[in-house]
Amino acid sequence: MNTKFEELEIKLETKQAISDLGLIDLTPIQALAIPKMIDGLDFIAEAQTGTGKTFAFAIPIIEKIKLVKETQSLVLCPTRELAIQVYNEFLKLVKYQKDILVAPIVGGESYERQFTALKKKPHIIIGTPGRIIDHLNRGTIDFSKLTQLTFDEADEMLKMGFKEDLEAILQNAPKERQTTLFSATIPQEIKRIAKEYQNNSSIIKAESETLTATKIIQNYYVVKKEDKMKLLERLLDISNMDSNIIFANTKREVDEITEFLREKKFNANSLHGDMKQKERSYVTSNFRNKQLNILVATDVAARGLDIKNVGLVINYDYPQEDEIYVHRIGRTGRAGSEGLAYTLLTPRTEHKIKQLEKFTKTTINKLEIPSEKIITKALENKLIISLKKEVVANTNTYDKIINEFEQEGISKDALLNALLDKLVPSKKVYEVIEEPKQKKSNLSDFDNKKKDRKDSNRKPSKLKDNAVLVKVNLGRKDKITPLIILDMFGSIYNIRNNNIGDIKHYQTYTVVELSSKGHSFINNKTFKYKGKNIKIEEV
The missing domain is CATH 3.30.70 (Alpha-Beta Plaits)
Structure with missing residues (x-):
């Protein structure tokens, strides 16, 4: 039986804020982490994106804040985008506790505003390692009264080269503190940090069923590497979604895919680490506001994007780690809506899908490359469904306009055909995609890993x-x-x-x-x- 937020022994103001969000039951990681954090225990929480991990540490942090002019809690995030998202989640929870000050201290933001915020001694700081270290070196941040230190996506921070910064922050924090690490994976380096800097640390883990949303339809295609972009065009057409994210493994591929899609008249833009912060903010804002409907991104650049209702996620490249696949597809199928995810594989990488199915405990369906005829038919069916809904909901009548056409000798059928001609998508000619030859393989698991x-x-x-x-x-x-x-x-x-x-x-x-x-x-x-x-x- 699920634990309910109403049953938690936390402040009534926090419960009211949670209720306003329409949340009732705790997720598995919240049920495990919240009591431990409230009890002051150190731990590593293995939790993926989309499992509710932000509230898993935000609720107990807020619960333990004392209304004195001291910075008592620091939450570290790998990227500015994730830090801002976490900051906004905290703001939702302190909706009825305006005396609790929360400040984002991240790169790419004005130093002057941060100096002003830090002088007020915010109770909770949400920051990125580089900017926190910068303020420590300047002497503009005070951790002398810090009682809670939380690492969000600790494994990502290590992958991004923040190890020295993390250790410097740990060494600058008071020894008498609570240290918690939230991580999608627990590599050896995380365990070492836990052993050195945590007190009697334990590992908690959400059930694997939370790895993927049950409403995400997962499919894959096998295609030659040189035909991937051709297939991408077909998939975007046949899906016809308002919001799409395409993931590639390198910045170069992100830019090449974006250029290709723009040549094909798609509304697409790139998001990767080489872009300036102002450019990244502009792109993400446009995507969030539906002014841009295709975002082509690397995994690191897309970390922490608070974008809801993504209709389609396409893995242009096979993700470098199984956990990354979960992060990617978890951006669709949120808030109870049905999501859709495609993964593009080559004949040499198709065998990896078995490993992915085992990891996610789901079935990933292999699909045939859609032909021009199938794409046209699919788009016509979508139009029919959409028009049926419009007809049922419509309460307007246009008899006067229809009579005028009939007086000119234009029948209702002719009028209807003319209007539909403007709505029905025109037939599109696609570049040829050759079916790749499938080679049978008798490779052992060991040989496959080598391959x-x-x-x-x-x-x-x-x-x-x-x-x-x-x-x-x-x-x-x-x-x-x-x-x-x-x-x-x-x-x-x-x-x-x-x-x-x-x-x-x-x-x-x-x-x-x-x-x-x-x-x-x-x-x-x-x-x-x-x-x-x-x-x-x-x-």
Whole structure:
């Protein structure tokens, strides 16, 4: 039986604000996290986007605020967009508690406004790591009375290279505090932080059924890589949604897809990390206000977007992690409405769908590439359904206008045909898409995993047991390549290539798999390589 918000031992004002939002039952992660936070316990909560995790930490934070002029709680988010969304959720909850001050301290905003806000000693600060560190260095933020520290999407902050900032904030916060981490995944680094900075930490996890909304229809297509954009055009036409998000894995692809769609007369725009904050705000505002109906985005850029009623999500690229798939499709099918998600696969990546179905505990249907005839018929059917609703709801009569046409010798049927001619979508000629040849595969699970890595341009692991993972502080932003890694380990440690396995590049660091024979150096060793300070540590 579900716990109800009315049953929680929290302030009446908070209950009233929750009631105003039409919320009745707690989600699984809220039922687990709220009592623990109110009791002052430290924990890691494994929770996906769309599970109600913001209220899971916001409600207990508000409950424990004392009305004294002190900053008592800090919530850290990986991106400005997510921080603003979390800030707005807090505002909903303090609707009847105007004395509780909440301030967003994020990048891309005026320093002067933030200086003014911080002088008032807000009870709760919602911030991004970089800007919080900046204010700490300036001495314009005071955490001496901080009693609660919450990390939202902690795994994303680590992926984005905020590890040093997070540790600096943890070290600047009072030792006597409550520390909670909310994360979609719990990698080893999260566990290390918990062990070092939390007190008797536990792990709580929402039931896996909350991973995907039951009202999301999930489908996939198999198409040659070079035909993906052609298929994209067909899917946008046949779906005919007012609000669409297309996810790609790289900024370059985002821009290429957007350019292609604009050439095809679609109302599309890009959203990625290379854009200035002003541009990103302009694009997201237009999408939210329905002035833009197709948003092409990378995962990081789309984090925290508070956009409801997205009709269609298309995974142009297979997501790099299963959890990312859940984040993506969770943007459709919200607020009780039915959602739709398409994933575009190539013949070489089709086998991955089994793994995704197992992870999400749902069925993802394979569909045939829609032909011109099918698209036309689908659009005509949608028009008929729409017109039927209009006819039923219509109370107006136009007999006088109809009589005038009839006096001119124009029948009702002729008039109706002329009007429908303006409404029925014109037939469209699409570029040819060849059906990809499906090759039967007898690969074992192990071989499939190796194949996955090859598909991602990563060297497959050739190491056996006792392999060790190490992290090097060089990443994509340093234009790192496997050859550089091989050269570094060879020249510094005389480690041969056959003792080096999988190499995975991230934005600010690289993870390298070494055999136990190759793992001969001292952990946390620092040295110079081509003028750059290099640090290697075991993970």
